[in-house]
Amino acid sequence: MWNVTETPWLGLIVAGLAFGIIMMIRQAAPDKRNWKQLAIPALILAVTLGLDYFIRTDREKIVEVFRQARRMGVTQDFSSFNQIFSADYRDSRNRNRDELRRFCEESLAMTSLKSVRIRSQELDIRDGTATGDIRLRVWLHYRGEELEVQTPYWVRLRGEFVRLPDGEWRIVSTEIVSVNDDPMGWREVP
Secondary structure, eight states, X not given: OOOTTTOSHHHHHHHHHHHHHHHHHHHHOGGGOOGGGGHHHHHHHHHHHHHHXXXXXXXXXXXXXXXXXXXXXXXTXXXXXXXXXXXXXXXXXXXXXXXXXXXXXXXXXXXXXXXXXXXXXXXXXXTTEEEEEEEEEEEEEEEOSSOEEEEEEEEEEEEEEEEOTTSOEEEEEEEEEEETTEEOOGGGOO
């Protein structure tokens, strides 16, 4: 079943069906036409869009955390690093959040991320934790003494997220699964 707070499609379909039924009724009985009849699908539509806009679900919060991390890598602005990564962050290469930050800053000094596009994402959310598989297209811009090269890569990441007591989500671990469909991990990243 669709969750109407995550995507408005179910509500939009119901509003469209209600509009179609009301239009058939209005056409069959023209003497009973009333503007209030059209308020029913309009009300369904308003409630649907309001639920989608005003209620932030866990899935939307996790996707927003990942987008902030992506934006941080592209802009190389690490001011919001601690709002994205959990204090107990750990992966197979970095023992903590500070090591990850140093690794990112050093890596982005040699190359820069020209763009990062999310191509697919799957999230499994359970009891305050989440695991996500994310497939990205990453354009790296290499800066060298004589050469500037822009190279696209297909990267698949697996991330683990944790919900804090205030309801916000943080990244607690990330692992590189593959690059250009070749198995790879953090240790193979130069």
